[in-house]
Amino acid sequence: MKILVAVDGSKFALHAVKYAAKLVAQLQPGKHSITLLSVHDDTGLGHAKAFVGNEVVADYLREISEKELKPARKLLDAAGIQHDMVERTGHVAKEILECAKKGKYDLVALGSKGRGAIADLLIGSVAQRVLAAAEQPVVLVK
Template identity: 65%
Template sequence: MKFLLATDGSAPALRAVKYAAKLVALMEESREHKVTLVSVHDDAGLRHAKALVGSEAVQDYLRELSDKELRPAIRALDAAGIRHDIVIRTGSIAGEIVALANKGRFDMIVLGSKGRGAMMDLLIGSVAQRVLATAKQPVTLVK
């Protein structure tokens, strides 16, 4: 089974990674499982920064940010003895998660839900809602 674990370094995202690690551990050990961590940053709001400092500097900054946010998830999977791959992308966060899930033929997407509240999510939406609405795969949200 192939799991795509989206993380942004938040506490709910780390809980989602730990939950997925438990799922993998509970599954039949003779089957090969693939776990991929993905970090996505929306760079649309950084157009002015790109004009000032250049696209490469912005990409380097986003890469460093992703590396920092991925560290707790990597430690959790390493501690559970689960091998994993890492993917770092920029663009529409939900769109990139779903596109990767489709292209990589993942069986399940696991991500944390920050739980801002129904009114806030109604006004601005959430990545979790957009992934749920557009993914073809089962999506597990962890609070």
């Protein structure tokens, strides 16, 4: 089983990593993997790119991703679970969906911040967008 776990540095994302690790541990060893995905929306950084350049912004986003991925990597390393990492920039839900499809993942795991329905109606939710459009099963972990 191939599991894609979107990681944003939140405790909710780490809960999703723990869930995926527990799931993999319960399955036949050695035949399963987890991919940690970090996505940052860079659309609001257009002005910054004009002043400091694309490479500086890309380095900044890469540093953030590495910081956000560190606790998840540490958890999976301690559990002895095979994993890899993917870092992307762009619209977060779109990038998660594209990665899941291209990578032919069997399951997508996301942390859910648990905002109320009204807040989600007003500002939207990455989790809702992924749930609505994913071709594979999606699990939301609180």
